[in-house]
Structure formats: C-alpha cells, structure tokens
Amino acid sequence: SSELTQDPAVSVALGQTVSITCQGDSLRSYYASWYQQKPGQAPILVIYGKNNRPSGIPDRFSGSSSGTTTSLTITGAQAEDEADYYCHSRDTSGNHLLLFGGGTKLSVL
Amino acid sequence: QLQLQESGPGLVKPSETLSLTCNVSGGSISSRIYYWAWIRQSPGKGLEWIGSIYYRGSTYYSPSLKSRVTISIDTSKNQFSLQLNSVTAADTAVYYCARRGGQWDNIDYWGQGSLVTVSS
Numbered sequence: 001s002s003e004l005t006q007d008p009a010v011s012v013a014l015g016q017t018v019s020i021t022c023q024g025d026s027l028r029s030y031y032a033s034w035y036q037q038k039p040g041q042a043p044i045l046v047i048y049g050k051n052n053r054p055s056g057i058p059d060r061f062s063g064s065s066s067g068t069t070t071s072l073t074i075t076g077a078q079a080e081d082e083a084d085y086y087c088h089s090r091d092t093s094g095n096h097l098l099l100f101g102g103g104t105k106l107s108v109l
Numbered sequence: 110q111l112q113l114q115e116s117g118p119g120l121v122k123p124s125e126t127l128s129l130t131c132n133v134s135g136g137s138i139s140s141r142i143y144y145w146a147w148i149r150q151s152p153g154k155g156l157e158w159i160g161s162i163y164y165r166g167s168t169y170y171s172p173s174l175k176s177r178v179t180i181s182i183d184t185s186k187n188q189f190s191l192q193l194n195s196v197t198a199a200d201t202a203v204y205y206c207a208r209r210g211g212q213w214d215n216i217d218y219w220g221q222g223s224l225v226t227v228s229s
Contacts, residue, residue: 033215035156042205042219043156049213086156088216096161096169098146098209103155 002026002092004101006085011107012077020072020104022087032070032089034063036081037103043086047072074106082108111136113206115223121200122229127193131206131220138187139164143210147180147191149202150222157202161209162189196227 004024012018022032031050035043045054047063060075070089074081084103091097117129131145138145147159160170162180170178174193182189193200203222211217 031213033213035216037156042222043216044219045215045217048215048217052213054217084155088156090214096144096167097171098158098161098169100148100156100158 002099004032004087004089004099006087006101006104008102009105009107011109012074013109014079015076017073017075018077018106020074020085020106022070022072022101023068024089024099024101025068026089026092026099027065027068027070029092030090032063032065032087034061034072035086035088037084037086046085077106077108079108082106111208111218113208113218113220115204115206115220117223117225119224119226121196121225121227123197123227124195127191127196127200127204127225127227129191129204129206129223129225130188131190132186132188133208134187138182138189139184140210142212143208144169145182145189146207146209146216148205148207148216148219150205151199151202154202159191159193159204198227201225201227 002025034047037043051063087101112134114132144161146161160180179192205222206220207216208218209216
C-alpha cells in the first residue's frame with residue numbers, strides 16, 4: 001500500500017498566502033480532496049477534484065496538483081483558517097482502499 | 110440536508126468488542142454512487158480510515174485493521190454499523206461515520222463523531 005505525506009506544521013502571517021502540500025504515489029492516478037478540522041469538530045471538505053470548492057467555502061481556498069504532489073493554497077489567510085488540514089485519496093493497491101495524509105497544523109500569526 | 114449520527118457505548122473494556130451504528134437521515138443509504146465509511150482519530154493524532162461499505166454489502170477494510178473489523182449495512186433502517194473486536198487502549202479514539210463517493214470521489218458528509226474509550 002502507499003501513503004500520503006504532509007508537513008506536520010506550517011505557519012503564515014495574517015493576510016499572506018500559504019500552500020500546504022501532500023505527496024504520494026497514488027496522486028498520479030487519483031485526485032485528492034482536502035479537509036479542514038478545528039479542535040473538537042468533525043472535518044469539513046474544503047477542496048475536491050481538480051480545484052473545486054463546496055458551497056460555503058471561501059474562494060481564498062484553492063487546489064492544484066502535479067505528478068505525485070497536490071497542494072492546498074490559502075490566499076490571504078485569515079485567523080479563522082488556523083486549523084489542521086488533511087489530504088485524502090485512494091490507495092494505489094486497491095481501488096477502494098483509502099488514505100489520509102498525516103495532517104498539517106496551520107498557524108496564522 | 111444529509112445528516113449522519115453515530116451512536117454506541119462510550120466505554121469499552123479491553124479485549125471486548127466495540128460496536129457503533131451510524132444513522133443516516135435526509136437521504137437514502139441505498140444510493141448507487143456513494144460508499145459509507147468509518148474513520149477514526151486517536152487523541153491528538155490524525156485521521157485513519159477503518160473501512161467502507163456499499164449499499165449492496167461489499168466491504169473494504171484497512172489492511173492494518175482487517176482482521177478485527179466488520180462493517181455491515183441495514184438499508185431498511187438507513188444505517189450502517191462498525192464492529193471492532195479485541196480492542197485495546199490503542200483503539201481509544203473519536204469514531205466518525207461518513208459518506209464518500211460521487212463524481213469526485215470525496216467525503217462530503219461526516220457525522221459529529223463518537224468518542225470511544227477503551228478502559229477497564
């Protein structure tokens with residue numbers, strides 16, 4: 001089976017732009033989706049597919065991918081964006097096996 | 110609006126079986142384009158996929174948990190369930206049920222999560 005790798009922690013100054021990356025072999029074949037999780041809450045979907053946002057997600061969130069790397073970018077980070085972010089995709093070893101990245105804790109300074 | 114709600118004991122003894130049920134409301138569990146998943150999160154840790162089930166009963170399990178996990182579905186009650194046997198303290202976690210699939214193959218709905226503590 002494969003895995004998805006994320007940096008454990010990233011920080012950004014208020015109003016600046018930050019990218020959170022996720023690497024894994026399965027990303028050559030499958031789109032990733034990104035989830036935001038705040039303390040004590042369930043994760044919520046923020047980016048899916050090529051670069052799609054669910055209704056209600058601010059347009060400062062965007063996604064991109066290249067090869068085995070997918071990225072979540074927040075343009076003009078806000079204090080409320082401070083959270084854990086997880087990437088998610090399928091495993092290359094089986095169509096219905098799923099993976100999560102280890103998560104990235106985003107601090108907005 | 111689809112809603113998922115986990116229910117089950119919050120405390121399980123070591124070596125016993127953890128059992129949770131996810132009630133789905135606001136939509137049919139028999140949808141052909143979605144799978145129903147269990148995901149857990151140990152305290153202070155990341156998300157871990159446990160397994161998924163299709164409405165027809167096909168199941169898919171994490172290789173690391175496969176020997177101890179059973180996921181089942183009851184379409185008549187619009188709910189699906191998780192059983193994890195021979196639990197240890199390492200199985201203490203918040204357990205989420207979720208819906209996955211659709212055109213973009215993502216998890217679009219999550220339950221609020223159910224904390225299960227394994228302790229004697």
